[in-house]
Amino acid sequence: MDLTAPLRISGLGKSFGKACVLRDISFELPAGASLSIIGPSGCGKSTLLSMVAGLTKADEGHILLPENCRSAFILQDYGLFPWKTVRDNLALPLQLQGIGRKERFEAAQAMLEELGLGGLAQRYPVQLSGGQRQRVAIGRALISRPDLLLMDEPFAALDAITREHLQNQLLDVWKRRRMSFMLVTHNVAEAVFLGRYIMVLGGRPARSVLWVENPCFGDASSRNSDVYFSLIRQVHEALEAAQKNNGPDDTDSAEGGLA
Amino acid sequence: MRVLDILFRYVVAFLALLALWQIGAWALGPYILPAPLDVLAAWVDALRGNDLWGHIRSSAFRVATAMILAWVTAFPLGIFLGYKRRIDRFISPMVFLTYPLPKIVLLPVFLTLFGLGDLSKILLIALTTGYQILVVTRDGIRHLDGRYLESFRTLGGSPAQLIRHVLVPAALPDAMTSLKVASGTAVAVLFMAESFATQSGLGFIIMDAWGRGDQLEMFCGILSMSLLGLMVYETCHITEKLLCRWKKLETKR
Ligand SMILES: Nc1ncnc2c1ncn2[C@@H]1O[C@H](COP(=O)(O)OP(=O)(O)O)[C@@H](O)[C@H]1O
Ligand SMILES: [Mg+2]
Numbered sequence: 001m002d003l004t005a006p007l008r009i010s011g012l013g014k015s016f017g018k019a020c021v022l023r024d025i026s027f028e029l030p031a032g033a034s035l036s037i038i039g040p041s042g043c044g045k046s047t048l049l050s051m052v053a054g055l056t057k058a059d060e061g062h063i064l065l066p067e068n069c070r071s072a073f074i075l076q077d078y079g080l081f082p083w084k085t086v087r088d089n090l091a092l093p094l095q096l097q098g099i100g101r102k103e104r105f106e107a108a109q110a111m112l113e114e115l116g117l118g119g120l121a122q123r124y125p126v127q128l129s130g131g132q133r134q135r136v137a138i139g140r141a142l143i144s145r146p147d148l149l150l151m152d153e154p155f156a157a158l159d160a161i162t163r164e165h166l167q168n169q170l171l172d173v174w175k176r177r178r179m180s181f182m183l184v185t186h187n188v189a190e191a192v193f194l195g196r197y198i199m200v201l202g203g204r205p206a207r208s209v210l211w212v213e214n215p216c217f218g219d220a221s222s223r224n225s226d227v228y229f230s231l232i233r234q235v236h237e238a239l240e241a242a243q244k245n246n247g248p249d250d251t252d253s254a255e256g257g258l259a
Numbered sequence: 260m261r262v263l264d265i266l267f268r269y270v271v272a273f274l275a276l277l278a279l280w281q282i283g284a285w286a287l288g289p290y291i292l293p294a295p296l297d298v299l300a301a302w303v304d305a306l307r308g309n310d311l312w313g314h315i316r317s318s319a320f321r322v323a324t325a326m327i328l329a330w331v332t333a334f335p336l337g338i339f340l341g342y343k344r345r346i347d348r349f350i351s352p353m354v355f356l357t358y359p360l361p362k363i364v365l366l367p368v369f370l371t372l373f374g375l376g377d378l379s380k381i382l383l384i385a386l387t388t389g390y391q392i393l394v395v396t397r398d399g400i401r402h403l404d405g406r407y408l409e410s411f412r413t414l415g416g417s418p419a420q421l422i423r424h425v426l427v428p429a430a431l432p433d434a435m436t437s438l439k440v441a442s443g444t445a446v447a448v449l450f451m452a453e454s455f456a457t458q459s460g461l462g463f464i465i466m467d468a469w470g471r472g473d474q475l476e477m478f479c480g481i482l483s484m485s486l487l488g489l490m491v492y493e494t495c496h497i498t499e500k501l502l503c504r505w506k507k508l509e510t511k512r
Contacts, residue, residue: 053413055409055412055413074413075406075409075410075413077406079406079407079409079410079413080410081407081410081424081425081428082505082509083428083429083431083503083505083506084424084428084505092414092424093414095424096414096415096416096417096420096424124504124508126508126509127508140414
């Protein structure tokens, strides 16, 4: 098992029926690094994550994960089960692997403590706030100790303060575990704060229109640095251009994609 | 506190019903409607002997066995049909063509096929109850939010684990409610099945006493059957509450 190997994606493409959604996506993500993916709504970000997770088949190209790489996926809308308590939701991945009751409950409790949810084990998801629910979803993804964490707009539904808090918490977790993660977001500041690499998708079909490395990634004080702000401006401009290109009159949509 | 509150309301309702009954008894006379206190006295008296208990046992056994049988067949089948839509497309026309049919009209057929004993009655009640559970469970699974299936796929469980962790708990609340609602029909079918060609059960007592013009015994049977219906309903209700705690939290909001 070589977990220092990078994640390699080459020439990835995907169509739904006649509409080609993604084309020729290629990049390499070093082990333990993070990638933020940003792009206009409907451009194929969720589809890309789903392909990396192995839930959707790619039409073209390859995804090369390091050998024995375990991935975990946090869906756009948390995906907790309302009929299970917080503890049972958290412990479910371990239960599915056949891990015994005592061991998985201890792991769940430890994870709850780590995420600052210690007292909520017996609650049901409806009894939690949006931020708490999202933390449980993160905990459920982390509990099987993944090497690659995939997150689809994990903080989109949260208020600004909770969102910032969870962003910091995610960075803390990352510093302790050093898993790779890929994060889809709509928010430029979030993309820059959480990504060591930032990829902007745009066009129709979507491809990578910008790929930058973030030199001050992981530095909590970077939120106020000049590099941070200039990076935000760069990503923002690329995103605006992509959004313009995404209009229905765009000649790129020659494949009949009124999708 | 809340338990006392509920109990209080039940007691008030019970006394109000007794009062109405008493007024009816005065109006109609003891040959049509005996007075409630006379019936209660006769009922307590009958409970001291063994006869009434025997009939209660027969009826309770039939309805309980039938409802359990209905549940263990219809609930899994409903989940299966709801999930395997391709198979459901062939089965559901059959279900829907026969669903509106009042199963009680099959009583003579069942008596011929399965004899005059418990089996025919149990099967008939189970058929009536099972249909409702089947239809509701199947629809519950069909309308299950696709996000739960997708979420489970990200965790990578087996089909058996999907059934256990997603399909069964998702379908359970609606199915339990349908079981509860069906319990009323179940007791009604029990009565019909017992009023005919049998010597045991509360339905038999009621019809037998009616034939002999023994109003007091008839009302003892009616009272017992009502209580049996109430017990069946409450059992379903409590089971539902225990198994679907999360659902109640959801609707509270
Ligand atoms: N299962 C599917 N079948 C058909 N079209 C799909 C399917 N999934 C996504 N699409 C289409 O692919 C495009 C990209 O979807 P998605 O990846 O969800 O976008 P994003 O996450 O970037 O908003 C959208 O136009 C969407 O309608
Ligand atoms: Mg999406």
